[in-house]
Amino acid sequence: MARREQVRARDSDRVEVCALLDAASADGQLSDAEHTARTRSAMRAKYTADLDALIADLQVPGELADAAILNRDRPARPWWVPAALLTAAAVLGAVVGLGLPDESASAGEAATEAAAEEAAADLATGGGLALFVDSYRREFGDTIIDTATIFSDRILVQRLDRGEEKVYEFDGSEFTTETSSLSSYSEGRPIDLADIDLPVVAAVLAGAPATVKLAGGRVGHIGIGYELIAPEAAAPVIEIYVGDGGDHTGTVQLSLDGTPREVNPAD
Incomplete structure (x- = not known):
């Protein structure tokens, strides 16, 4: 059996620790600086032992005592975690964006509350993306897609089944078959949704309006796929x-691990 310190952390483990850190900050156990530093470390932790060290000295509120990271001897549970637990990532994204000047703490808190409220209903958020990935795994038994387009109220995803393109619509609860096809430049190259670093991408999504200098804007849709005429190794x-609902738009392009590739600010 692998030693405890060699156990790899899951995205859900990182998110749960962020929730515990949020609770510790709220009841005065951590200063703002300590909370920020530990949250950053949690989002990048490789092993469960790294996460344990971040919460070892904290008192755990009763409502979070059943977190899987604190009870790893329990049977495996669903990979999906409540969207509200992604708010720690949302704070980081809303405040720091992608290296742009920091917003005020109050703006970060407001963005966090908005993200928590929207995540349950808006699929174009970190919570919505996490729900989609987990639901897709349950529906199809894998996380391989050809391409996907995510809107606030639905997600269109294309699979390659024996070389045939099949499109499905996900409404937040179930998948239905579509007769149309999606534009794809994959040329047969698969995309694994499991490669998406959900906490990091959730942070970028929350901070995307500030990143493109469109503070009053919101994410309209998200595309997951290959670029047009992408090299074979891309x-x-x-x-x-x-x-912003008008003529102003901006885009942020990321790798699946959340690494920024290109930012096009709003005109």
């Missing part, structure tokens, strides 16, 4: 489209 990307 990796798939996540394209985030932000708009």
Whole structure:
């Protein structure tokens, strides 16, 4: 059996620790600086032992005592975690964006509350993306796609089944078959949704309007796929489209691990 310190952390473990850190900050156990530092470390932790060290000295509130990271001897549980637990990542994204000047703490808190409220209903958020990945795994038994387009109220995803393109619509609860096809430049190259670093991408999504200098905007849709005429060795990307409901739009392009590739600020 692998030693405890060699156990790899899951995305859900990282998110649960962020929730515990949020609770510790709220009841005065951690200063703002300590909370920020530990949250950053949690989002990048490789092993469960790294996460344990971040919460070992904290008192755990009763409502979070059943977190899987604290009870790893329990049977495996669903990979999906409540969207509200992604708010720690949302704070980081809303405040720091992608290296742009920091917003005020109050703006970060407001963005966090908005993200928590929207995540349950808006699929174009970190919570919505996490729900989609977990639901897709349950529906199809894998996390391989050809391409996907994510809107606030639905997700269109294309699979390659024995070389045939099949499109499905996900409404937040179930998948239904579509007769149309999606534009794809994958040329048969698969995309694994499991490669998406959900906490990091959730942070970027939350901070996307500030990143493209469109503070009043919101994410309109998200594309997951290959770029047009992408070299054979190219990796798939996540394209985030932000708009203000008018003529102003901006985009953020990421690798699946959340690494920024290109930012096009709003005109």
